[in-house]
Amino acid sequence: MSGIENEKRPAVVLLSGGLDSATALAEAKAAGFEPYALSIAYGQRHAVEMAAARRVAAAQGVARHVELTIDLRAFGGSALTADVDVPKDRDEAEMAGSIPITYVPARNTVFLSLALGWAETLGAFDLFVGVNCVDYSGYPDCRPEFLRAFEALANLATKAGVEGAGAFRIHAPLLKLTKEEIIRRGLELGVDYGLTHSCYDPTPEGLACGRCDSCRLRLAAFARLGLTDPAPYAG
Numbered sequence: 001m002s003g004i005e006n007e008k009r010p011a012v013v014l015l016s017g018g019l020d021s022a023t024a025l026a027e028a029k030a031a032g033f034e035p036y037a038l039s040i041a042y043g044q045r046h047a048v049e050m051a052a053a054r055r056v057a058a059a060q061g062v063a064r065h066v067e068l069t070i071d072l073r074a075f076g077g078s079a080l081t082a083d084v085d086v087p088k089d090r091d092e093a094e095m096a097g098s099i100p101i102t103y104v105p106a107r108n109t110v111f112l113s114l115a116l117g118w119a120e121t122l123g124a125f126d127l128f129v130g131v132n133c134v135d136y137s138g139y140p141d142c143r144p145e146f147l148r149a150f151e152a153l154a155n156l157a158t159k160a161g162v163e164g165a166g167a168f169r170i171h172a173p174l175l176k177l178t179k180e181e182i183i184r185r186g187l188e189l190g191v192d193y194g195l196t197h198s199c200y201d202p203t204p205e206g207l208a209c210g211r212c213d214s215c216r217l218r219l220a221a222f223a224r225l226g227l228t229d230p231a232p233y234a235g
Contacts, residue, residue, distance in 0.1 A: 008034040010063065011126035011171070012119045014111055015039050017052030018198045019218060020130035020174055023182050025060055026189035027173040028128045036122060037062040038115050042107070043073035044080045048206040052197035059195055068114060078104040079200070086201040088211040092220075095213050099138040102200055102213065108141035112150050116168070120158050125166040127154075132174050132182070147172055179221035194230030207234040 011033035013025045028035045039053040050067065057065040076082035079101045087094075087101065108131065115127050131142040140146065147170045154168035155161035161168060174182050186193065198218050199208035208215050210233045222229040 008032055009126065010034045010036055010119075010122050010124040011128055012036050012038055012115045012122070012124055013062075013128040014115055014130070015053045015057060015065070016130070017049035017054075017056055017196060018130070018214075019179075019186070019193060019196050020132055020182060021053075022056045022060070022130075022191050022193070022196045023186040023189070024128050024130035024171075024173060025056065025062070026186060026191050028126075028171070029060065030189055031171075033126060033128075035060075035062045035128070036118065036124070037065040038111075038118060039065065039067045040111055040114065041067065041069045042081070042104070042110075043071045044104075045086075046080065046197070046200055046202055048202050049197045051206070052195060055195040059192055066118065070110070072104060072107070072110075075105065078102060080104055086212050088201075088209070090213060090216070092217070095217075096138065099140065100213060103139050106141070108139075108146070109150070112154075112170070116154050116158065119168070120160050123160075123165075125160070125168050126171060127168065128171045128173070130174055131172050132177065132179075134176060134178050142175075144172075144175060147175070179217055180224050183221055183225060183227075192230075196231060198231070203234045205234075207232050209234055 011028050013028050013035045015021045015037040037057045041050050072081045079086045133142050151170045198214045200212040200214050201209045219229055
């Protein structure tokens with residue numbers, strides 16, 4: 001490893017294995033950070049995304065990839081963590097109508113807290129997350145207000161922050177991009193979207209359903225770009 005590479009600042013990147021997080025990882029690398037990827041199995045019905053996270057981390061290259069397991073099924077409250085049907089075949093107007101049942105209570109707060117704990121042990125002050133508030137985002141924990149508040153919390157709640165060792169920063173490079181813009185940027189950075197998985201309700205074989213909100217937004221964005229989504233779909 002060269003001296004230049006040794007000088008790269010570490011950053012913790014939340015990596016779900018989906019399209020957005022894969023692009024956020026590529027953005028962290030493009031910004032000159034040494035990425036440490038964190039993937040969390042939280043009892044989600046689309047656990048196949050953990051395998052996608054491994055593929056993405058291996059393809060893009062990370063300093064270390066940690067997989068944590070917590071079980072948010074103990075709380076439920078979401079179609080992703082309880083025996084509740086995932087909405088299908090909705091148009092974008094329907095998706096934007098209210099906070100969807102696929103919202104997992106406090107998920108990004110929990111995930112960022114775990115990322116913050118790892119960052120402090122690494123001496124890292126930069127956290128990357130692939131949240132987006134443009135495409136139908138009814139999720140309250142995908143808003144810039146939430147990210148600013150968590151950043152303030154990070155600097156108040158840590159030894160490193162209190163002692164002035166550095167200032168924590170939450171990077172959300174995709175926050176105000178459309179899905180098409182995210183894909184276009186990812187392709188510029190060499191992201192292989194065939195390795196990613198975005199479906200909320202995959203088949204037992206791990207194929208994307210093509211009908212849930214996440215699939216429909218993803219497919220529509222590729223179509224608007226005149227591209228074929230390389231991810232495997234059922235049917």
